[in-house]
Amino acid sequence: AQTVTQSQPEMSVQEAETVTLSCTYDTSESDYYLFWYKQPPSRQMILVIRQEAYKQQNATENRFSVNFQKAAKSFSLKISDSQLGDAAMYFCGGDYKLTFGKGTLLTVNP
C-alpha cells in the first residue's frame, strides 16, 4: 500500500516565475511509478510528468521538472516560467493503482 502527502493546500506564483510543489510518499514497493497530475476547473485529470522509481535521473517535460529523492521519499514538482494556464489543482500520486494526495491549488497571478 502507498500513502501520499501534499503539505501545501494552496500556493501562488507570479506569471513567469518558478514555483515548487511538495509531495512525500511512503511505499513498501521496491519498484513503482510516481506521477503529477493537474486538474483544471474542467475537472479532467491531465498527466503532467511521470517518474520511474528505479531511474536516478529526474524527469523533465518542458517547463515541468521533478526533484525525486528516493531515500527521503520526496517527489516535488517545479514549474518554471509559470503561465496563467498552469492554474489548477495539482495532485501527486503513485503506485500501480495510483494513490493520490489531497492536492495543491496553484494560483498564477498576472
Add this chain to the structure above:
Amino acid sequence: DAGVTQSPTHLIKTRGQQVTLRCSPKSGHDTVSWYQQALGQGPQFIFQYYEEEERQRGNFPDRFSGHQFPNYSSELNVNALLLGDSALYLCASSLLPVNYGYTFGSGTRLTVV
C-alpha cells in the same frame, strides 16, 4: 484519437437507488480504474479491472461493484445509494504492465438526494 469517454456526465439519484456509470478506455489501453472524488478532495481509488477481472480494490464497501467487458470498456455499479456517495466519479485507462500513466475521463458527477 478518442480519449477516455464517460457517461453520463451528470446524474441525480435518490437515496437507496442503484446507479450504473460507464467508461470507454482510450484506444489501445486494456486496464480501467475507477476513482471517487469528493468535493475539495483528491481522487480515491475504488478498483481496477484488467482482463475482465478485478485486479486491485481500494477501501470501498461491497455496494461498489464493477465489470469489464471484452472490448475493455467498464461499468461501475453502486447499490443502495447514500447521500455520502455524491461525488465526481472518474475513470482512468492505462496499458499495463509498464505504467506510462493513466488517461482520465472528464468524470460523472453523481448527486444523491
